[in-house]
Amino acid sequence: TAPRPAGEELAELDRRHLLHPWTPYGVGDQLVLVEGSGVEVTDAHGNTYLDGRSGQFNATLGYSHPRVVAALTEQAGKLMTYALLGSSNEPAVRLAARLAELLGEPDGRTLFCNSGSEATEAAIRIVRMYHALRGQPQRTTVLSLADSYHGTTLAAAAMSGSPLAWTGCGPLPEGFVRVPTPGSTVRDRGEVRPGAEALEEAILAQGAENVAAFFVEPVLGVGGIRPLPAGYLRAVREICDRHGVLLVVDEVTTGFGRTGEWFAHRREGIRPDLLTLGKGLAAGYVPFAAVTTTAEIAEAFAADPMLGGLRHGHTTSGHALGAAVSLAVLETIEEEGLIEHAAAMGERLCGGLTDRLKDLEGVSDVRGVGLFAGIEFDTFDRATQVMLGCLRAGVIVRSEGPVLAVAPPLIVNAAQIDRIVDTLHRATTAATG
Numbered sequence: 001t002a003p004r005p006a007g008e009e010l011a012e013l014d015r016r017h018l019l020h021p022w023t024p025y026g027v028g029d030q031l032v033l034v035e036g037s038g039v040e041v042t043d044a045h046g047n048t049y050l051d052g053r054s055g056q057f058n059a060t061l062g063y064s065h066p067r068v069v070a071a072l073t074e075q076a077g078k079l080m081t082y083a084l085l086g087s088s089n090e091p092a093v094r095l096a097a098r099l100a101e102l103l104g105e106p107d108g109r110t111l112f113c114n115s116g117s118e119a120t121e122a123a124i125r126i127v128r129m130y131h132a133l134r135g136q137p138q139r140t141t142v143l144s145l146a147d148s149y150h151g152t153t154l155a156a157a158a159m160s161g162s163p164l165a166w167t168g169c170g171p172l173p174e175g176f177v178r179v180p181t182p183g184s185t186v187r188d189r190g191e192v193r194p195g196a197e198a199l200e201e202a203i204l205a206q207g208a209e210n211v212a213a214f215f216v217e218p219v220l221g222v223g224g225i226r227p228l229p230a231g232y233l234r235a236v237r238e239i240c241d242r243h244g245v246l247l248v249v250d251e252v253t254t255g256f257g258r259t260g261e262w263f264a265h266r267r268e269g270i271r272p273d274l275l276t277l278g279k280g281l282a283a284g285y286v287p288f289a290a291v292t293t294t295a296e297i298a299e300a301f302a303a304d305p306m307l308g309g310l311r312h313g314h315t316t317s318g319h320a321l322g323a324a325v326s327l328a329v330l331e332t333i334e335e336e337g338l339i340e341h342a343a344a345m346g347e348r349l350c351g352g353l354t355d356r357l358k359d360l361e362g363v364s365d366v367r368g369v370g371l372f373a374g375i376e377f378d379t380f381d382r383a384t385q386v387m388l389g390c391l392r393a394g395v396i397v398r399s400e401g402p403v404l405a406v407a408p409p410l411i412v413n414a415a416q417i418d419r420i421v422d423t424l425h426r427a428t429t430a431a432t433g
Ligand code: PMP
Pocket: 115, 116, 117, 118, 120, 149, 150, 151, 152, 217, 221, 222, 250, 251, 252, 253, 278, 279
């Protein structure tokens, strides 16, 4: 008998042995990927796809970028180490300094983590410990938006609005309260409908003296690719200041060019107290994430009576590989002009999707900013059909319930954007015909 094709064997092993995160059983076959180059990936059957969702929104430089691969292999051969318990390393130090510079925070401090969920978790611990050290130990309540997503570790899940994150996982940690999500789409952008007053109402209802922080994503990602209304972040910054509440901006998904800017919150000119970063930081090449904060908050931990420092960290915090890769990613974004490029390609993507899809049967909304677009369908079923139609046509998009997320790597070109838009148009027409 002829040997079994490797694709079939891998698909069978995948079905039998992998416990797939965030994947409904029985929807299509798993994509067992074997290689990638530029914006394309190839599966074990030899099919090639345009990756219209950048891995998990993180592959901002696409696949096998020579510069990133070189930085990774060079550091692997040089030093494998971390940054905690009294030691750090050259890439971690240089990266922290570079982030401070990029964020316009000359004395900004960074704690490195391994995932966005860990960054969320670290930020929760930092804001609570900070208030306790400043004589306000009752300031523990953490507020977040009703449609937010901040991760799946237990506290991050307790904070996330999406029931997918926490249903059936209780008892959950206490002290997390949800605030109504403000509305915004591409169509109503510019309309004055910030809805920030809901935050102030929630702070007052909890008693401002009990509230530690408000966490917010500039564009709700898992919540359906929903950009916050213009003015919202500025308004919540003022409200937080008025009540001594820390503002934590979650740019795990939006950071590093996704929205056509280095950081989405800069559009509103605000300064968060803490910022969580992940995905695009190391462009998906290694697991890596971060929390940045101000010198003032960082210095407060010197007064910790038990340690005289920040009581937080993991075995692989500040991994030299993650830091070396991230430095190469930031240099590449800068030298290849990828922020400006992402902004231009983002206009083409959001404009194309709005023109071609907005009025199609079954489409309820098209929205987005930069290379972060969402198409909302009338049903989850239709969104799934369109996603599978795109996959058959060689384009990967991502499903967030009834919303399809389109977020190609920043290196995508105009012809590839047009192919994504065309493919979505055809798949949507087929799913409604
Ligand atoms: N915050 C946001 C805004 C996210 O979108 C995600 C992941 N989708 C996370 C945090 C959690 O990151 P990770 O999956 O790396 O734990």
